[in-house]
Every structure is written in structure tokens, then in C-alpha cells.
Amino acid sequence: MKLLFDLPTRDEQAFLAVCAEDEKRMYCVPYDFEGERRVSGFMVITDKRIYRILEGEVLDVWSLSEMSDFSVETFYGACGFYAKVRGNSTLLCRFISGRNLPRYSVLQNACDELATGKVRVVSSNEPERFCPKCGRPFVVHTKICPFCQSKKEIYKKLWGMTRGLRLMMLFPLVVAMIGMVIRFVVPAVQKIAINYYIYPQDNAAPSAVVETLRSLVGDVGMQFIVIVICIVTLDLFHRALGVVQSRLAAVSGNRFTRMLRALLFEKIQMLSMASIQNKSTGDLMGRINNDVAVVQNFITNLLPTYFAQLFSFVMALGLLVWLSPVMCLFIFIPLPIAVFCIVKFWSFMQKRNVRAWILDQRTNRGLQDVLNGIRVVKAYGNEEKAIDEFEYNTAKQSRQEESNAKLFDTLFPILGFVVHFGSYLIMMFGNVWLYQGSLDLGTLNQFNSYAGIVYEPLMQITAIPRNISAFITSLSKILEILEEEPEVSDIELPLDIRIEGDVEIKHVTFGYDSYNPVLKDINVSIKQGEMIGVVGHSGCGKTTLINLIMRLYDVTEGEIVIDDVNIKDISQNALRSQIGVVLQETHLFSGSIRDNIRYAKPHATSEEIIAAARMANAHDFIMSLPEGYNTMVGEKGYSLSGGERQRIAIARALIHDPRILILDEATAALDTETEKLIQDAITKVTKGRTTFAIAHRLSTLRNADKLLVLDHGRLAEFGTHTELLEKKGIYYKLVMAQHRATLAKQAGVEV
Amino acid sequence: MANENKTIDKTTELSAEDEKLFSVRQSIPMTAENAIFRRSEGNLISLTLTQPDGTVEEFERVVPVRAFPITDPDEFISIKEPDSREKGKGAELGLIRRMSDFDADTQALLREELDRRYFTPVITRLTGVKEKFGYFYWDAETTAGKISFVMTNVSSNIRTLEDGRVFIHDIDGNCFEIPDPAKLDKASLKKIEIYM
Numbered sequence: 001m002k003l004l005f006d007l008p009t010r011d012e013q014a015f016l017a018v019c020a021e022d023e024k025r026m027y028c029v030p031y032d033f034e035g036e037r038r039v040s041g042f043m044v045i046t047d048k049r050i051y052r053i054l055e056g057e058v059l060d061v062w063s064l065s066e067m068s069d070f071s072v073e074t075f076y077g078a079c080g081f082y083a084k085v086r087g088n089s090t091l092l093c094r095f096i097s098g099r100n101l102p103r104y105s106v107l108q109n110a111c112d113e114l115a116t117g118k119v120r121v122v123s124s125n126e127p128e129r130f131c132p133k134c135g136r137p138f139v140v141h142t143k144i145c146p147f148c149q150s151k152k153e154i155y156k157k158l159w160g161m162t163r164g165l166r167l168m169m170l171f172p173l174v175v176a177m178i179g180m181v182i183r184f185v186v187p188a189v190q191k192i193a194i195n196y197y198i199y200p201q202d203n204a205a206p207s208a209v210v211e212t213l214r215s216l217v218g219d220v221g222m223q224f225i226v227i228v229i230c231i232v233t234l235d236l237f238h239r240a241l242g243v244v245q246s247r248l249a250a251v252s253g254n255r256f257t258r259m260l261r262a263l264l265f266e267k268i269q270m271l272s273m274a275s276i277q278n279k280s281t282g283d284l285m286g287r288i289n290n291d292v293a294v295v296q297n298f299i300t301n302l303l304p305t306y307f308a309q310l311f312s313f314v315m316a317l318g319l320l321v322w323l324s325p326v327m328c329l330f331i332f333i334p335l336p337i338a339v340f341c342i343v344k345f346w347s348f349m350q351k352r353n354v355r356a357w358i359l360d361q362r363t364n365r366g367l368q369d370v371l372n373g374i375r376v377v378k379a380y381g382n383e384e385k386a387i388d389e390f391e392y393n394t395a396k397q398s399r400q401e402e403s404n405a406k407l408f409d410t411l412f413p414i415l416g417f418v419v420h421f422g423s424y425l426i427m428m429f430g431n432v433w434l435y436q437g438s439l440d441l442g443t444l445n446q447f448n449s450y451a452g453i454v455y456e457p458l459m460q461i462t463a464i465p466r467n468i469s470a471f472i473t474s475l476s477k478i479l480e481i482l483e484e485e486p487e488v489s490d491i492e493l494p495l496d497i498r499i500e501g502d503v504e505i506k507h508v509t510f511g512y513d514s515y516n517p518v519l520k521d522i523n524v525s526i527k528q529g530e531m532i533g534v535v536g537h538s539g540c541g542k543t544t545l546i547n548l549i550m551r552l553y554d555v556t557e558g559e560i561v562i563d564d565v566n567i568k569d570i571s572q573n574a575l576r577s578q579i580g581v582v583l584q585e586t587h588l589f590s591g592s593i594r595d596n597i598r599y600a601k602p603h604a605t606s607e608e609i610i611a612a613a614r615m616a617n618a619h620d621f622i623m624s625l626p627e628g629y630n631t632m633v634g635e636k637g638y639s640l641s642g643g644e645r646q647r648i649a650i651a652r653a654l655i656h657d658p659r660i661l662i663l664d665e666a667t668a669a670l671d672t673e674t675e676k677l678i679q680d681a682i683t684k685v686t687k688g689r690t691t692f693a694i695a696h697r698l699s700t701l702r703n704a705d706k707l708l709v710l711d712h713g714r715l716a717e718f719g720t721h722t723e724l725l726e727k728k729g730i731y732y733k734l735v736m737a738q739h740r741a742t743l744a745k746q747a748g749v750e751v
Numbered sequence: 752m753a754n755e756n757k758t759i760d761k762t763t764e765l766s767a768e769d770e771k772l773f774s775v776r777q778s779i780p781m782t783a784e785n786a787i788f789r790r791s792e793g794n795l796i797s798l799t800l801t802q803p804d805g806t807v808e809e810f811e812r813v814v815p816v817r818a819f820p821i822t823d824p825d826e827f828i829s830i831k832e833p834d835s836r837e838k839g840k841g842a843e844l845g846l847i848r849r850m851s852d853f854d855a856d857t858q859a860l861l862r863e864e865l866d867r868r869y870f871t872p873v874i875t876r877l878t879g880v881k882e883k884f885g886y887f888y889w890d891a892e893t894t895a896g897k898i899s900f901v902m903t904n905v906s907s908n909i910r911t912l913e914d915g916r917v918f919i920h921d922i923d924g925n926c927f928e929i930p931d932p933a934k935l936d937k938a939s940l941k942k943i944e945i946y947m
Contacts, residue, residue, distance in 0.1 A: 033870065038895045071835060076820060077870040077926040082833075089812040089833070090793035094867065098923030136888065137901050137922050146883045354882075355945040358906040365907075469883070 001102055001128055003027045003110075007042055010056035015044055018058050023048050026121060027110060029103045033078055033094035043081070043093055045111065047119045052093055062092070064115045070108040072101065079104065083111065098137075099130060144476045146469070154472060157479055161263075165256055172249040172300065176308040179241040184315060186234050187449035189227060191442030197224045199441050245304070253300035260292050260478065267481055272488035273552035287481060291474035298471040306464065309457040316453040323447055324439070330425035331451055338419040338458060345415050346462040352404045359397040366393050419458055423451055488554050494571030499578045499659040500563045501528035501690035503549065507558035510548055517556070518544045520713045526706075531691040533701030535731060536710035542694045545710070546662050549692065550579055562660075580653030580689075584665035586645045590634030593622055596648055597629075601656040612654040617681040618647035643674030650681055661686060663693040675700070698738055707731060779803065781830060781845035788813075788857050796864055798830065800844060813844065815861050820869055821918065825850045828861065871926045872898065874919070877939035893927060900925060905946045917947060 005028045007015060023046040031041050034054060041054035050067070052060040062085055069084040074097055081092045081104050095104065110122040130137050131145035138145055162169060195201060196210050197220070217223045268276065268284060276284070320328050370377055370386045377386050426448060433439035503526040511517035518541045526532055534542045547553055548560060551567050560567045567575060577600070588596050597612060598604040604612075609629065613619040621644055625631045633640060633648070640648070646666060653661065663682065675697075682693070683703055695701050707724055709717035709731050716730050724731040779785070779802065791797040791812060798810040810832065818827035826849045832841035850858050872895035879890035887902045900921035902908050910918045917929040932940060932947065 036866075036895055038872075038898055069835070071833070073814075073834065074924075075868040075870065077924065078868075080867070085793060087811075088792035089795050091795060091867070094870075096923045096925060098921075098925075101924075137886070139886070146886065351945050358946060361906045 001106070002132070003029060003103060003106060003123070005029060005042065007044070007053070011042055011053045014056050014058050015051060015053055018061065019046065019051070020048070024119070026114065026119075027107060029107065030100065031081070031093040031095045032100075033096075041093070043107075045107070045114070047114060050092065050111070060092075062090075064111070065117075067111070067115050070111040070115070072104045072108050074101070081107070102129075139473065139477070142477060142480050144473065144480065146473060149472070149476055151472060154476055154479065158475060161260070162256070165252060165259065168248070168252040168255065169299065172245045172252060173304045173307060175241050175245040175248060176304045177311060179238055179245065180308050180312045180315070182234055182238045182241070183312065183453065184319065184450070186231060186238070187446040189231050189234065190449075191446045193224070193227045193231070193442075194445060195440050195442035197227065201440060249300045249304065253296050256299060257292055257296045260295065261288055264288050264292070264478060264481055267484070270486050271481075271484060272486050273547065287477055291477050294470055294474040295478065298467065302467055302471075312453050313457060316450045320447065320450050320454070323443060323450070327426055327429065327447060330429065331422045331454060334418075334422045334425070338421070339461065341415055341418050342458060343462055345411060349404070349408060349411075352400075352407065356397065356400045356404055359393070359400050363390075363393040363397050366390060415459075419455060423448065423455070426451060488551060488572070490571050491569055494574070495565060495569050496571055496574040497563065497565060499575075501659045502526065502563050503660070503690055504561040505545075505549075505558070506561060508548065508555045508560060509557040510544065510553065510555050512544075512553075518713050519548070519710075521558070522710075522715050523558075524708060524715060524718055526690060528690055529688050530705045531686045531693060531703060533698075533704035533707045534692060534694045534710065535698065535701070535707055535734060536716075540710040541713045542710055543664060546664055546692055546694065549660070550581065550662065551575055577656060578658050579660045579662060580656070580658030581662045582646070582649045582653050582664070582666040586649035588633045588640075588645060588648060590632075592627075592630045592632055593625075593648060594629040596633060597651045597655055599652055599655075604655050608655060609651075612651040613648075615654055615681065615684055616647045616650035617677050617684075618644070618651050621647070641674075643678065646674075646678055647681060650678070650685065654685055659689060661689045661691040663691065663695075665694050665696060698735055776842045776844070778829075778843040779845045781847045783853050783857070786830070786845060786847075788853075788860055790860060796860060798844070810844070814841065815847075815865055815868075817865065817869065818846075821912070824865075824869070828865075870895075871918075871928050874927050874929050874935075874939075876936060877942045880942045889921075891927070898925075898927075900927070909943070909946045911947050917943070 004025070006012075007028060025044060025046050027043075027045040029043055031043050031052070032038055034041065039054060041052065041059075044051040044053060045064075048064055050060075050062045050064060051058055062083075066086050067083045069082075069089075071082045073080045073082060075094075077097075078094050079097045079101055080094050083090060083092055095101075106122055113120060113122070127143060128138075131148050133148045134145065136145060136147055192207065192209060196207070213223050213226065217226060265288060268288075317328075320331065366389060370390070377383060426444075430439060430444045430447070434441060434444060505522050505524050505526075508519060508522045509517050510519045522545065534545060536542055544553075548555055549567075551560075551572060554568065562570065562575075580600075589599065594606075594609060597609050601608075606629075610619060613622055613629075622629055622631070633645075650666070666678070666682070679700065679702075682700075686693075686703070693701060693704065701707065704721070706718065706720055708715065709724065709729070711730055717724050717727060719727075725735065779800075781800075785801045785803075787799040789797045789799070793812075795812050796815070798813045800808045800810065802808065812833055814831050814833050816829045816831055817824055818829060828847040828850065830844050830847065832844065834841045847853070847861075850861065853861070872893035874891045874893050876892040877889065878892060879888075881888045885903055887905055888899070889902065890899050891897070900923065902919070902921050908920045910920075912918065915931060915933075917932055919927040919929070921927070929935065929943070932943065935943075
């Protein structure tokens with residue numbers, strides 16, 4: 001993200017006129033509100049002062065040494081950048097939220113540093129969300145500007161991707177071309193049939209083809225039959241080619257899709273959590289499914305069609321000119337009018353279709369709303385209202401659809417008439433010339449056939465640009481993933497060590513966005529076999545800390561060391577195969593309980609599976625299921641209770657005998673009874689393993705050797721239960737709060 | 752350690768000292784009598800607040816927030832401490848029932864700050880709209896000058912209220928208002944009509 005913009009010339013001059021010579025320019029960012037107006041001003045921050053510059057004038061100068069408490073506040077339709085100047089809160093400037101909020105979020109930290117005399121340029125690797133060239137936003141979750149992307153570049157990359165498939169993809173194109181040529185030959189043969197046999201004319205010019213035919217076959221009737229057979233054969237051949245083309249396109253299209261999907265999926269699996277978290281599951285699924293389908297359809301279906309159409313259009317025009325330049329005028333003159341009408345018609349229909357689409361969305365949204373909340377609707381007896389609303393929406397939508405359909409059905413034939421107006425001219429003048437004898441029937445027939453080929457692609461002409469741009473966007477979305485560099489990657493020669501379980505967190509600072517640290521300077525050392533309870537308010541960085549230990553993310557500053565080895569030097573495979581994880585939402589894959597337990601160790605023996613299940617207190621309930629360990633679970637399988645799923649997840653975490661165990665709110669969703677069972681399991685499994693347990697219910701952490709209390713990303717307290725209670729700090733307050741809630745519950749008061 | 756747990760479990764009541772940990776500030780109704788707003792040194796709003804028990808509190812800066820910014824902008828104004836990075840969300844100090852409970856100067860002072868925080872230019876003319884892959888690029892003339900803005904998801908970002916006003920939210924978090932679409936010129940109306 002850019003934090004040092006260039007000032008426009010007159011602003012630059014104004015700034016240079018007032019700033020001191022030894023001042024160092026640190027940041028320069030735009031601000032865009034002044035009173036009631038949208039403006040284009042700049043905030044320049046040097047190592048000593050802050051300047052507000054607008055239209056060649058320096059409006060304010062503040063001295064950093066007098067300032068403190070920089071903050072950004074989000075309003076409605078704008079944001080403000082505040083600071084205390086000599087202890088008084090002051091509004092420094094206002095700006096548009098979406099565009100500049102991340103910039104000012106960095107600045108508030110940066111200015112705080114500068115104000116305390118620490119001169120250091122804070123940078124941000126947060127991606128820009130707006131095109132630096134045109135200022136328009138990128139397509140969501142991407143760095144694609146639909147206006148500025150280089151198409152040439154994209155085509156080049158696509159060409160590279162088709163390696164190995166090129167020949168196969170070329171075939172349908174070649175076949176389509178041959179098919180086109182045949183389409184042109186058929187009317188020429190028909191012409192011979194008409195001019196020499198059906199309606200023979202004495203003054204017909206001698207034709208080489210007919211002469212050859214006559215010399216081969218004596219009988220006139222037979223000659224005619226040969227010609228008819230020719231026409232039929234050509235037609236059959238043309239149709240056969242169509243079949244071949246479709247089959248080839250199906251094969252190459254599917255191969256291409258398979259190749260692209262495999263590439264994408266492989267890449268997504270390789271990417272780090274950080275970049276996956278940036279994209280929603282829906283977005284990724286969309287790219288694998290829809291975007292690939294769009295690209296495939298374009299390459300294997302649309303592109304050959306466009307090529308063939310362009311090819312036949314040009315060829316037909318050429319032949320028409322050759323046949324009769326005068327009659328060509330009848331095609332050329334109405335052509336611009338026809339194209340104009342087609343473009344107008346589609347843009348007119350497009351607008352009305354958008355309107356219908358919006359109404360359709362509204363109906364759907366309303367429907368979803370009511371169906372999801374059907375219990376609430378019933379509970380409040382609001383069925384009538386729901387029905388009225390639905391009827392209002394559907395009535396509006398159906399009226400729109402109805403009028404669209406009526407208009408389309410009326411206008412489309414009229415459009416057809418306009419577009420084909422040229423052929424009426426041909427018919428009229430053609431017949432006149434035919435009567436006068438300056439044109440023969442065969443040629444007229446041939447001419448009409450070619451004219452039909454010229455008109456064919458016209459009706460769809462407006463869809464071409466839309467299809468091309470949809471293709472380009474989908475393709476660039478795919479390329480974006482394929483070209484992303486994994487953030488967390490193994491070093492060149494990663495170590496495959498056997499972990500003992502000593503974990504040291506050395507001055508670790510981390511933020512998902514660099515300017516907004518979630519964890520600040522965490523420094524603790526944990527001995528092998530200790531159970532550490534991680535405690536703190538929601539959003540204080542507990543899960544983040546655990547993500548760092550699993551190395552789903554790399555730390556921003558500091559290092560995490562396991563058994564004296566920096567985890568960056570350990571291969572990700574070795575690291576994760578020795579860490580067992582139980583999360584709050586236990587995701588069980590579709591499959592049997594057995595498959596799920598041995599997920600982390602596919603070749604685990606049945607003894608091992610049972611041992612792990614026993615340890616997790618899961619064996620007994622599994623044995624009570626009719627199909628035992630072969631019971632199917634997952635989305636469509638046997639429905640297990642939360643506690644049962646949780647125990648399977650614990651067994652799964654234990655199967656490969658991990659040295660480090662992570663329990664992230666593993667018991668949060670359970671009732672007290674099941675919690676006891678799991679608690680019991682946890683006590684068993686944590687023995688001898690370094691364990692990190694996050695829990696909201698502090699009673700879960702009864703057995704923790706030490707508690708790590710986080711507060712706003714800082715390590716607030718670290719010590720045993722007793723030590724922390726005596727300290728009367730945050731932990732004490734948390735314990736008291738839960739104690740109070742329990743008391744209230746006992747007293748029958750609802751909390 | 753296990754002993755420690757027991758000692759807590761046995762307690763039936765929290766000590767007064769422990770209860771204090773959970774005390775929350777009470778928001779009070781604000782009137783001209785108990786709340787005096789002044790322009791602060793930094794050109795923002797300062798407040799002297801008298802609690803019902805007679806204690807007087809000074810706040811260097813307070814922030815007015817509307818409860819119903821769209822339907823009742825001049826009623827139910829919450830007066831809060833500003834949010835801060837250390838303390839988190841600012842607590843509500845009190846609630847103003849209606850602006851007219853205060854004298855003209857105070858109203859002007861509050862309104863000045865409210866106008867800064869609720870920035871909703873009124874669209875007077877729409878000069879262009881272009882669609883590309885679900886993104887809508889608009890050009891408009893507004894009371895805040897010429898503005899170009901970008902929008903996705905038109906069906907939910909162009910909101911028509913029951914009273915006929917239209918609110919438009921763009922991708923940047925800006926908000927625009929059309930008080931009465933029927934009063935727009937024909938060309939502008941034609942551009943936005945289909946999305947309403």
C-alpha cells in the first residue's frame with residue numbers, strides 16, 4: 001500500500017516554501033473532505049511536523065512534538081483523523097473510508113512513533129484495493145482492474161497454459177473451417193443442377209465441370225442423378241464434420257477443464273492460510289467451478305464458432321462481390337442500419353432484463369429471509385404479512401417479466417425483418433433481372449445462400465464483446481491464483497527433526513495486516529510436557545498465537561523456537577505431523593469413523609485406532625453404534641452429538657502420537673456432563689505432551705500447569721493458577737466474572 | 752492449586768471490592784440542566800455533566816451519534832466518549848431526547864459535529880452510468896461537487912425508503928441521497944429508474 005504519494009506541482013511548491021531544510025518527508029497521503037465539499041488535498045508528514053495542503057495552500061501545520069493519541073474514527077460516509085494537540089483533541093482531516101482507511105490506520109501508528117521521537121518509516125504490505133492507474137476499484141479479492149488489465153499479457157499466459165493440448169484444441173477449429181468450405185460448395189453445385197438440368201438455358205455459358213461430367217456419363221438423366229448424389233454426399237459430409245467437431249470439442253474442452261481445475265486445486269492446497277483466509281470458500285469454489293467453465297466454454301465452443309463465422313463472413317462477402325458486384329450493394333446498404341438496430345435492440349432489452357433480474361433477486365431474498373425465519377414468523381403470527389409481502393414482490397416481478405417477454409416477442413420479428421431487408425431487395429431486383437435474362441436462376445439461388453451466411457452471425461454480434469470480457473475476467477481470476485507465491489514456505493534444506501516439546505516464543509509480534517498487530521512482543525518459554533492454558537477476552541489473539549505455533553502464518557517479528565530450532569527451519573510436514581489439533585468446530589470428513597480417526601495417519605492399525613479412541617473416551621460410544629468403527633459420519637452420515645464428534649476429533653489428534661497438542665476451545669460447545677467426559681480424556685491425553693489449551697470456561701483449565709493471559713495482544717500475565725489469583729489482575733477478574741455468573745445461576749437469576 | 756479452586760467455589764457472595772470490578776457506567780437522559788456543551792480548544796465538543804447524585808464530570812471531548820440517522824436525525828442523539836485504541840469503544844454518557852431541548856447555540860455546535868460525521872451529499876444530476884462485470888460506475892453532480900463512484904450489488908445498495916427517498920451506498924463507504932427521484936431531470940431518472 002502506497003504511503004508516500006507525489007504532491008502535485010503547486011502543492012509541492014507550497015510545501016517547499018514552508019518546510020525547514022532539514023525536514024525529512026516520511027509520508028504523504030491524500031485526504032478528500034473539506035467542509036461540505038469533496039476535495040483533493042494532501043497530508044504531508046515529516047519527521048518533525050504534519051502539514052495539511054489543499055490546492056497549493058498550506059492550511060495547517062502542527063508540530064509533532066506537541067501531539068499525541070493519534071486516532072482514526074469512522075463516520076457515516078467519511079472518516080476522520082484525530083490527534084491531541086497540546087492535550088486538546090483536534091480533527092486533523094477527513095477522508096473517504098474505503099479508499100484511505102487502511103492508509104490512515106498505518107499512519108496513526110506511524111505518527112505515534114514519530115511523536116515519541118522514533119524516526120522509522122513504517123511500511124505496509126497490505127495490497128492496494130484500487131487501480132493505481134485509473135483509481136477504480138479492483139474486482140473484489142483480486143488485483144484485477146477491468147479497465148486497465150493488459151489483454152496481450154493474459155493471452156500470452158493462456159497460450160503457455162495450453163501446452164500439450166494445443167493440437168487437440170486446433171482440431172475442432174480445422175474441422176469447423178472444412179465444414180464452412182463445404183457450405184460454400186453446395187450452392188455452387190446446386191447452381192449447376194438448376195442451370196443445366198432443372199431449368200436448362202440455351203445461352204448458358206459452357207462449364208468445365210459439366211463438360212467433364214458429360215464426357216464421363218452419357219445419359220442426361222444419369223448426369224442429373226450424379227449431381228444430386230454429389231449434393232447429398234456433400235451435405236452428409238458437412239453434417240458428419242459437425243459431429244466430429246462437437247466430439248473433438250467435448251474431448252479437448254473436458255481435458256482443458258480437468259487440467260485447469262487440477263492446477264487450481266493443487267495451488268490452493270499449497271497456498272498459506274494467510275492468502276486463503278483472504279478469499280472466501282464461495283469465492284474459491286467459484287473460481288474452480290464457474291470461472292473455469294467460462295474459460296473452457298469460450299475456448300472450445302465460442303472461439304471456434306467466432307473464427308468460423310468470421311471466416312465464412314469474409315468468404316461469403318468475397319464470393320458475393322465476385323458473383324455480382326451490383327447486387328452486393330443491396331446487402332451493403334442496409335447493413336449499417338441493421339447493425340445499428342441490433343445494437344440498440346439488445347441494449348434496450350438488456351436494461352429491462354437487468355430490472356427483471358433485480359426484482360427476481362429481491363423476491364429471492366425475501367423468500368430466503370422468511371423461510372429461514374419461519375419459526376419466528378409463526379411465533380409472532382405474521383403469516384399474513386409474509387404472504388402479502390411475497391405476493392407484492394412476485395406480482396411486481398411477474399409484471400416486469402411479462403412486459404419484457406411481450407416486448408421481445410414483438411420487437412424480435414420486426415428486427416428480423418429489418419436485418420433481412422437486403423434479401424428482399426435481392427429477391428425483387430434478382431427476379432427483375434431474371435426476367436430480363438441478365439441473370440440466371442442458378443446464380444440467384446447461389447447468391448441468396450451466401451447472403452444468408454452473411455446475415456447469420458449478425459443477430460448475435462452484440463454478445464461477442466460481453467463474452468470476451470467475461471472470458472478475460474474469469475481467466476485473470478484463475479491466473480491470479482496460479483501465480484500467487486505461497487507466503488509460508490520451507491527453507492531450502494528443511495530439517496526433519498523429532499520434536500521433544502520445548503517451545504520458546506521469543507519477542508513475537510504478528511498481525512494479519514502488518515499495520516495492525518494482533519500480538520505484540522510475546523515472550524514466554526514452555527517446558528516439554530507442560531499444559532498451558534491460554535486465557536483472555538475474545539479477540540485478544542489466543543487463536544492467532546496457536547496458528548503461529550502451527551506455522552499457519554509466519555511471525556512478523558521475533559521467532560518461535562521448538563527444541564532450540566526455529567520453526568521456519570523445520571519442514572512444514574515434519575512440524576505438523578507432530579502437532580495434534582482439536583478445534584471448536586470439529587470438521588469430520590464424509591467417511592467412516594475409522595477413516596476419520598486415521599486421517600492423520602492413513603496406515604494406522606486397528607489396534608492403534610482403538611487405543612486412540614479409548615484414550616479419547618470415544619471407544620464406548622462407538623461400540624454402541626450398530627456399525628461400530630465402520631459407521632459413516634460426515635455431512636450425510638450418522639448424526640453424532642457435539643460431544644461425540646469432539647471425542648472423535650481428539651482421537652484423530654492422538655493417532656499419530658503428537659508431541660505438541662493444541663486444544664482450541666475444544667469444550668466450548670458442550671454441556672457440563674459431556675464436558676466431564678472430555679475433561680477426563682484431556683487429562684489422560686495431555687500427560688507427557690506439551691499442550692496449549694484455549695478455553696472460555698476456565699474450569700476446563702483446572703489442570704493447566706501454567707496460564708498465559710493475553711490482553712489486547714500483549715502478554716499480560718503468565719504463571720500458575722495460584723500465582724495469578726494472588727496477583728488480582730485480569731485472570732482474577734475473569735475467574736470472578738465466571739464465579740459470579742455461576743452464583744447467579746444457582747440463585748435462579750437469569751444472566 | 753486444587754485447594755485454591757475450592758476456596759472460590761465455597762464463596763457464596765462476591766466481596767464489595769470484587770463487585771466493583773463489574774460496575775458499568777449508567778447512561779442518563781441529557782437536558783439543558785444537567786449537560787453543558789462547549790466548543791473545545793481543538794474546535795470540537797467538550798461537556799460538563801452533572802450526575803443525578805450531584806457529582807460533576809468534565810469531558811475534554813464527546814461525540815454525538817444519531818440513533819436514527821435516516822428516519823429521525825434530530826431526535827435520540829447519543830453522547831459518547833470517543834472510541835480509543837486503548838480503551839476500545841467509548842461508553843455512552845447520556846441520550847438527548849430531541850435537539851430542540853437545547854438552546855440555539857448548543858444545537859448549532861452539535862449540528863456542526865453531526866454534519867461532519869454524517870456526510871450524505873444530495874445527488875442533483877446523474878451524468879453517466881456504465882456497467883462492467885457487475886460493477887457499476889456512476890458519475891454524478893452532488894451538493895458536494897462532481898463525484899464519481901463505484902458500486903456492486905445494485906439491488907441492495909440502492910435503497911428506496913417508504914417515504915420515497917433513495918439512499919445509495921458505494922464501494923468506498925460513501926452514502927448519497929436522492930430526496931425525491933421524481934424531481935430529477937428525465938435523463939438522470941432514466942439512468943437510475945431501472946435499479947430502484
